[in-house]
Amino acid sequence: MGSAKEISLTLDGKAVKVPAGWTLLQALEHFEIKIPVICFHGATTPEGICRQCVVEVEGRRTLLPACVTLVGEDMVVHSASERVLRARRTILEMLHASSDLSQSPELQEQMATYNADPERFPQARRRSAEVLDDNPFYVRDYEKCILCWRCVQACGDDLQFTYALALGGRGHETHIATFFDAPLPETTCVFCGNCVAVCPTGALRSKTEFFLEQGMDYDQIRIEKRKSRRDRGQS
Ligand code: SF4
Ligand code: FES
Numbered sequence: 657m658g659s660a661k662e663i664s665l666t667l668d669g670k671a672v673k674v675p676a677g678w679t680l681l682q683a684l685e686h687f688e689i690k691i692p693v694i695c696f697h698g699a700t701t702p703e704g705i706c707r708q709c710v711v712e713v714e715g716r717r718t719l720l721p722a723c724v725t726l727v728g729e730d731m732v733v734h735s736a737s738e739r740v741l742r743a744r745r746t747i748l749e750m751l752h753a754s755s756d757l758s759q760s761p762e763l764q765e766q767m768a769t770y771n772a773d774p775e776r777f778p779q780a781r782r783r784s785a786e787v788l789d790d791n792p793f794y795v796r797d798y799e800k801c802i803l804c805w806r807c808v809q810a811c812g813d814d815l816q817f818t819y820a821l822a823l824g825g826r827g828h829e830t831h832i833a834t835f836f837d838a839p840l841p842e843t844t845c846v847f848c849g850n851c852v853a854v855c856p857t858g859a860l861r862s863k864t865e866f867f868l869e870q871g872m873d874y875d876q877i878r879i880e881k882r883k884s885r886r887d888r889g890q891s
Pocket of ligand 1: 801802804805806807808832851854855856857858860
């Protein structure tokens, strides 16, 4: 690992050395210890929003999000203690109670792995929203949104620098929005598709995928897209 300063720590009982400045997630992945992530994506800046990557560090009162916590000298880290597993299971149960995760194979797999109970919070208020279909390229189906923030980052400083997407509302009404809820063609959106690519839940998906789900074939989709462009005055 070169001449960079190294940090000694223990990961699940194994004494290791890693470069200073690494996150716990980097260290765990380097030693092939797999932990789940949701808001983390290799193309966007880690923000520590979802807490699904938490690990237990001896001497620390709270569980720590591995994607934003730097390795520290003599840390003793447990990536799959009972407390950690319970926290991850509860996060999945809360997400499942409030959003539609049916089009997220990644989260479905985590639900199974952590034995999450889909009925744990039957009284929870679910996110409810009409599918927003205001452009020829992709739909926004925010009932499936888990507010992971990845699309906003991809639209902004991390990839595209267009800033068409942002957070709107407060508390339970918090949602991903455009400024003044304007239709996407009236915003700075350039339809690069980066937001769709990083969305983990299918809340953002291509028009083609959306139409296929509606039972259309490719010829019908082509006609529908042409019509949509004509209606919006695009060639
Ligand atoms: S739309 Fe997708 S990427 Fe954006 S915050 Fe919601 S789940 Fe995350
Ligand atoms: S993956 Fe680390 S906090 Fe979301």
